[in-house]
Amino acid sequence: MSKRIIIDPVTRIEGHAKISIFLDDAGNVSDAEFHVVEFRGFEKFCEGRPYTEMPGITQRICGICPVSHTLASAKAGDALMAVNIPPAADKLRRLLNLGQIIQSHALSFFHLSAPDFLLGWDTAPAQRNVFGLIAANKELARAGIRLRQFGQEIIQVLGDKKIHPAWAVPGGVRSALSDEGRAKIRAWLPEAFATTKVAFELWKKTMETHQREIQIFGNFPSLFMGLVAADGTWEHHGGKLRFTDSSGSIIADRLDALNYLDFIGESVQGNSYLKSPYYKPLGFPAGIYRVGPLARLNICQQMGVPQADAELKKFKKLGHGAVTSSFLYHYARLIEILACIEYVERYMDDPELSSDYLRADAGINNLRAVGVSEAPRGTLFHDYTVDRNGLLQKVNLIVATGQNNLAMNQTVAQIARHYVRGNEIPEPMLNRVEHGIRCYDPCLSCSTHAVGQMPLRVQLIAPDGSVLNEAMRG
Amino acid sequence: MAVKTLTIDGRPITAEEGATVLQAATEAGIKIPTLCHLEGVYDVGACRLCIVEITGTTKLLPACTTKVSEGMEVQTQTERLRNYRRMILELLFAERNHVCAVCVSNGHCELQTLAYSQGMEHIRYDYTFPKWNVDTTHRLFGMDHNRCVLCTRCVRACWHIEGAGTKNIAGRGATSKIITDLNQPWGDSDSCTECGKCVMACPTGALFQKGSTVGEMVHDRDKLEFIVTAREKKQWVAAD
Secondary structure, eight states, rough: OEEEEEOOOOOOOSSSSEEEEOOOOTSSSEEEEEEOOOOOOHHHHHHBBBBGGGGHHGGGGGGGHHHHHHHHHHHHHHHHHHHOHHHHHHHHHHHHHHHHHHHHIIIIIIIHHHHHHHHOOTTTTTSSHHHHHHHOOHHHHHHHHHHHOOOOOHHHHHHHHSSSOSOTTEESSSOOOOOOHHHHHHHHHHHHHHHHHHHHHHHHHHHHHHHHHHHHSSBBOOOOEEEEEETTOOOOSEEEEEETTSEEEEEEEEGGGGGGHHHEEEEOOTTSSSSSEEEEGOOOOTTTTESSHHHHHHOSOOOOSSHHHHHHHHHHSBBBBBBBBBGHHHHHHHHHHHHHHHHHHHHOOOOOGGGSSOOOHHHHHEEEEEEEEEEEEEEEEEEEEETHHHHHHHHEOOOOOHHTTHHHHHHHHHHHHHHTTTTOOOOOHHHHHHOOOTTOOOBBHHHHOOOOOOOEEEEEEEEOOEEEEEEEOO | OOOOEEEEEEEEEEEEEEHHHHHHHHHHTOOOOOOSTTTSSOOOOOOOOOEEETOOOSEEEEETOOOOOOOOOSSSOOHHHHHHHHHHHHHHHHHTTGGGGOOOTSSSOHHHHHHHTOOOOOOSSOOOOOOOOOEEOOEEEEEEGGOOOOOOOOHHHHIIIIIIOEEEESSSSGOOOOETTOOOGGGOOOOOOOHHHHHHHHHSSEEETTOOTTTOOOOTTTTHHHHHHHHHHHSOOOOO
């Protein structure tokens, strides 16, 4: 008789989710699904609000990556007004996003994922967390926490708050980088570089000991999408969209976010509040694509900063054309942290960031606009339709985690096939399945446009819906 | 002018005949919380936050519209008053959609400041979540009825300082609404002079300058009093 194992909720991710693993009559895994079980409703209740409030409202979607939403929203606002924002404002927004990527990636790597591969899959769950990491390697844990703090400080220096800064606005930004703020960021740079160096050393060792994980944690062909600069340099805020396939070939390039509906379809599944976007020309589900650090590094030719470029060369050698293992999201995340710190360093010598010309002004000149920005987890779209007075008529948000939904399903199924046999639910097996999700650093608060603690529930369910076995922790 | 003597919170006070309890208290440095009161325009006693206890009457009376009288004994800070003030604030919050975190007036809002100062920690009443629209048809200003407390400060500023008579109030009870001219979009108003005094007068983020983002709307309320004082004292008329 075929059965279903449910992991509910999934732990050490941002939001509420569960995993269902379907077993066939022989007790082998036939399929797996990742369900997001929270619902937010932002797209609906924003209707009727002025577009100028949207960077403030939509960033409340998330406490981890509010900056990503506020930036995508501000960009959509720029496009509704049809203005070019002052150059200093663009640079300042970029600096904010760099801070955001550093803090979010540091959180993902040190707090959420590293306990698995540094402490070991089979460590008791009570130790397999950031506190266990502190007990095992105090200095490393401290450095990781401090690195996250560095990113948050950048956000606070610019926007006056670490979370939900009311700073990026349609037309530009509200304030410049202060001399005091500049000095503070500059002073922190050596420590940030040093932590990154330690993290790379650790990661290199992890790769040597985790070849099996690289092979089976979400290693499959798919498309990759993200923003990239005109010359193929890594992007996080500007540029145009590019799709590449798993051989590394560009299959679509210089795509304008405004026309995303032409190339991205959204499939709705009955078992999850998370929609599944796919590359339209290939249809559903063949149009599976991944976004985020792995995708951004796959689609770009260079990072544009020396140290990260050296790492990118090593990274690219891990694949034939494209790097296809989702376990290597962690590596890509580290390379991006390094690149971000290098870019931050560069900005510290740019006097323009102190400019007082920061905000363009205009009325409504377009009734529809799409703001796109690279969130830590991948490409984020804010699609607004307004009336002549700038009140929202329609809102569509496509977030990174949603775009990785299909890939997360495949990853979970792939891991489960290797580790799940029969009715038993061994805890380390569950953790490996969950880690498949953590590779993507999903943000479910964002993707369903809640926050909470997540104990873990696993159910083994027969086709008739009866629970055959159940395990619980947390 | 005759002078009246009274006590406020046990303190002996003198005030001019015709002065309100609020004026007498303010003069004496005693703070009574207010919301619909605005320096420069007459008082209407709409919000009831300035309620005080007066010996000899069981009714709570608004300090802003109650005139001082000889021998009056006024209490401004009793437990009963504090409870009622908190209740009034909670009802105001429950009545419309006040979302401070994303409001243009966050940090500069009289309603928010009052809630903090009066110890409003939560709201005991069910939110009514009414459906109100935002009027951004005006070239310069916007009106968000979700944030309106119906204090009518904007109406009084428009009629009695600017003299345009654009703003008015329509409807009954909680469904009352600030309207422009004959309940038409603000942008279609013939009478509006675009002076912005209503925006300066607003205690919350209901009236705002278009383009304002979170916490950016700072109402320059002192300017209204400045204009009125200058006019009444003829400060701008050259002395012959």
